[in-house]
Amino acid sequence: MSTSQCAVYQVKETPEYRDIRFRSYEKLRSEGKSVSIENYQQVYIGRIQPGETPADIKIRLQKQRPKNFKGHSIGCSDVLVITDEGKTTACYINKDGFIIVPEFLTIKSSSDTRLSIDTTGYEIEGKKGTWLAQDYILMNEKKWFLMEHEEYGTRAAYVILSEDILHLIR
Incomplete structure (x- = not known):
């Protein structure tokens, strides 16, 4: 696909997921948990500019949330799935940056x-x-x-x- 896009996934907002919501990647891993799409729901999908970085996207979505963004403000434990130049990457938003989580796309x-x-x-x-x-x-x-x-x-x-x-x- 030639379209550059991103999707934002947030942990499902039901009681059984409260122990993984807003957690740092290190905390999840220390508890033996993984970043699995089954625990998430897509809250946004939209186009991006080619070459836009995860940090650029996060800042843009924090400054002005699009009308079709259905979740809470973007933050720790969210996953950005970015498709750019034919490559798709899943990035876990951590407290101090981003961690690529290829298992999220499987x-x-x-x-x-x-x-x-x-x-x-x-x-x-x-x-x-x-x-x-x-x-x-x-x-x-x-x-x-x-x-x-x-x-x-x-x-x-x-x-x-x-x-x-x-x-x-x-």
């Missing part, structure tokens, strides 16, 4: 294997051959991966995988 597929932008050799039930993740986008609070056939490339129909559904585009 989801479980229906076949119990991990799916990420680096996925290759992926087998899809009912489809011949193996597939690789060609691209990735955040849309409607879900991660969608564009899968390309490893042998036939663009000559075969793409497959789009999300967290819970398999779709075929012809």
Whole structure:
């Protein structure tokens, strides 16, 4: 995708998540907890300027919260997922900076294997051959991966995988 965008994820606001909300990364890790998308909800998605840094985005969102920002003021324990120049990075907002958390971008597929932008050799039930993740986008609070056939490339129909559904585009 050529669009530069960012999404903000905040810890779900239910009682069972209170022990991870607003925690520093070090505190979470010392308690044996990880930064998992299952504990978060997307509260914002929007375009960014190419090359905009996590610090730039955080400052911009703190100064003027967009109308479609559904959460509390951006801060510690939030995750910024930035897609810029075809690369997607998840950054945990820590008390004194940002920590890249690649595990945040990894989801479980229906076949119990991990799916990420680096996925290759992926087998899809009912489809011949193996597939690789060609691209990735955040849309409607879900991660969608564009899968390309490893042998036939663009000559075969793409497959789009999300967290819970398999779709075929012809």
